[in-house]
Amino acid sequence: QKEVEQNSGPLSVPEGAIASLNCTYSDRGSQSFFWYRQYSGKSPELIMSIYSNGDKEDGRFTAQLNKASQYVSLLIRDSQPSDSATYLCAEAGGGADGLTFGKGTHLIIQP
């Protein structure tokens, strides 16, 4: 059974600093990886997707994928209080696979 592991936190980061979120996965056949942000009581919102080894940058967000080590990370630069949320890491294999999620990391940005 596929597993995605995340540290549940909370992870507390000062405003303006870099927040680093990590995730490991069990299935070497996993092909695509996603970071979702979920505010309390709301639905997940896609932040980044990545499927090739290396870094992918989008604004203040950088996703990193290392398939050999089976880990994915998300860096948030210049963290803002509005970034405070739960960040969910998810993976998908090929074909008709649904997403396998981790339990999420609760991030708190301290003003």
Next chain:
Amino acid sequence: DAGVTQSPTHLIKTRGQQVTLRCSPKSGHDTVSWYQQALGQGPQFIFQYYEEEERQRGNFPDRFSGHQFPNYSSELNVNALLLGDSALYLCASSLVNQRSRYGYTFGSGTRLTVV
């Protein structure tokens, strides 16, 4: 451009009853999947529909069933409700050949409470 819409928003049911949740995918999307999210947990995959067929199923009992209609909308049915079925039920849609790049778009969910 309408996103994923789900109805109802909230629902309270009694143990043993049956419930139907509805989802309309984002315009242009053809694949719908359903997830159950318990409090403090990540979403758990229930099943995925494409071309009106169930394509993959997660580790959920047969009490959970679904349907996809020709207009790509979908229903999730849960029979013989248990207290443990209380959760946020999320619908997500995607375009089958673009999932790797663009991922899945989630609806706002249906909060089901079983009493």
